[in-house]
Amino acid sequence: MMDAIMTDGLSFAMPLLIMAIGGIYSERAGVVMLAIEGLQGFGAFVGAAAAVISGIYLGTESPLLIFIAMAAAMAGGAAFSSIHALLCVKFRAQQVISGMVVNTLAMALSPFLTSVINRAITGNESNKFQIGPSVRFTVPGLSEIPLVGGLFKSMYPFEIVIIAAALISCYVLYKTRYGLRLRACGENPHSLDAAGGDVNRTRTIAVLICGALSGLGGVFLAYSISATYSPNIYVGYGYLSIAAMIFGNWKIPPTACVCMFFGLARSAGYQLCLYLGMPGSYSDLLLTLPYALTLLLLVFFSKRNNPPRAMGETFDRSRR
């Protein structure tokens, strides 16, 4: 049972983490990012569609499909996030509203497009894509460790990609020129402008990165939870990742801990249901555990929070 908690916990925590990291890029650049929910859903849709379409040519069992799905999901998420970037950066729209617009649009658009594509391929109007199970692997040695060995059992290739992305993001945000400028944009965009940097470009790129990472998270959710893509992808995991980002104080390592905490809470709750043999309606209740924990954490953490100072502020050179 411990193994199952660990394995499932990690596979729920990782997509949350990658979406939260996307949010960190955007918000530390000063653009409020409530669009993660829509971006992950739309990214998952594009990824699943790409997998289904390439499955026709490569065969539905091809191990390449999952990588095609990842790449397509990132591209799809980034493309969709350009709406948010355009509204917030170019047209200086209210960023909260723009985020909600993106979410609503994604929720309406992706089921519609799914049916259209399904009709074209198979002739029936399903709003689901059957994407088949992901390859999984077990790390020899590490998986034998008592208690936490489950973390290294039947891993998804996604998890490696996401851990790598998290490490690269730490490097990008804290060590590179782009990272220094990005964080300056979120604290005082005028400082970057006065130093000859391009605030709007920095912010646009940050939002696009957020879109790509959210899309990756979305397609991972589609694979790990159900091996299908359906409109059920919009159940609020994007919002949960925003909560993780906030509790993690817009920093990657603490955010990773919070995601892991959410993941383990969820899988432990699920295993508890199985163990007690509870009826399905009760297990649904226990699955709300991460959300209940969110509320609890909110009480304790919100005081010590340090959001980026210029977050939500549209950049206007002439105003200060």
Place this chain on the structure above:
Amino acid sequence: MRQERVENDYIVEMRHITKRFGGVAANDDISIGIRRGEIFAVLGENGAGKSTLMSILFGKYEPDSGDILVRGRPAVLSSSNDAVSLNIGMVHQHFNLVPNYTVAENIILGSEPIKRVFGIFPCVDIKTAEARIAELSRAYGLEVDPSLPIAQAGVSVQQRVEILKMLCRNAEILIFDEPTAVLAPREIEFLLDIIRGLREKGHTIILITHKLEEIMRVADRCAVLRRGRLVGTLAVADTSPQELAELMVGRELPPAGKRPSAGFGDTVLEVQDLTVRDQDGLEVVKGVSFSVRRGEIFAIVGVSGSGQVEIADAIAGLARPQAGRIRLMGLDITDCGIRRRIEAGISYIPEDRQRYGVILDFTLAENLAIKSYYRPPLSKSGVLRPGRIREFADDLIERYDIRGADGAGMITRSMSGGNQQKAIIARELSRDSALIIFVQPTRGLDIGAIRSIHARIIEERDRGRAVLLVSLDLDEVMNLADTVGIVFSGRMVKISPANRLTADEVGEYMMGVRV
């Protein structure tokens, strides 16, 4: 040929510059030339167009007409990057720094040195940057610690960071926009030394200011602007502060004379053992007691951050005292809300006028009515009466000489700082409160506005009000105060009639040298 030689004397020449903002000419046909290696001052009242002119040189605005020559060549300055590539740097009045970055990170932002880790991964090379900054700061006498976070640095250090930022970008021509407005007297000394040092190292300095004293002390030449026009360019050695002041204001100034109080009446404000903590729980005011009487100007002086602003905030109700009592005409107001205090008779002119004094995007009339809108005659049964508010505002605008393009309906943001301050003072004085608290009432204002505000403060005292003045400007305090209370790190170390102390003695108490 002669023409050309004269041109080559100038490192920067601005010819016939005109810039309009919505019909109003901020700069009207201004021509100035700045010589290599001099300190060139640009003098003018608030709103005279000095900042606009220099923003044009720094590429922030493009002029509607006119030419700019830099080192004898025509220059197109359409962004600050163009200015930087011509080795022009500007130290703005409001600093553009990232609070949670270190000094070094702020300086390199925008032109970061890069090293490659393992030969491939490009990283910002903070170590090299810190070494270079330490070296530069030694060479120019600008002491800073490169690894200090800006949030922990004082105003004067932040300003040095801005200067170093420009020097790191090889700025030869440095524009300072009102650099001393935010500094305490001693810091001003240091800055003027730094500016002289920059000139010795061959830099050309342009100093935008409305303070005559600074010009007389450091500048070589001075251009005087008035209402968008150039009224003259003078060699500082051949002029006097009086001449400059009259050129700048365009009229004779009211005399700055000191008038002692006719005598004190009943005690209006009594503060007893007041202790205030800041947000971090530190005691910033420690057991302060004093009282202010009718007909008295009581000035609290101290080095910036000694607790004087917190004392004023606690009296006005903006900060909650930890201990102690505050009484207004015998009434204990320690636990009263702000509106109760206002109605009990406190007027408050805050330090940060744009944040606490006015709502910038409201009209002037709305801002004038903001402390009395809720009762007759400005409202009736909870509904505002715009006509009455308008009349009320028009009356104050006339009585207090608040100037601006569109009268009562004008958006406050579009007004000059001096007129915003006049509006706040008009609103506060119109309430006929027994106690008037002025915090830094003339900060950032030009000499014309300062004199008129000083005259107003004395007039209020003579009408029998108790005045509490908090100011960092020692001259202002010595000119106005009847009684001086000196604070040093949160304690009131000395209370004395102003005429028994010299400015030097006050300075020594302020620095904690004398106790």
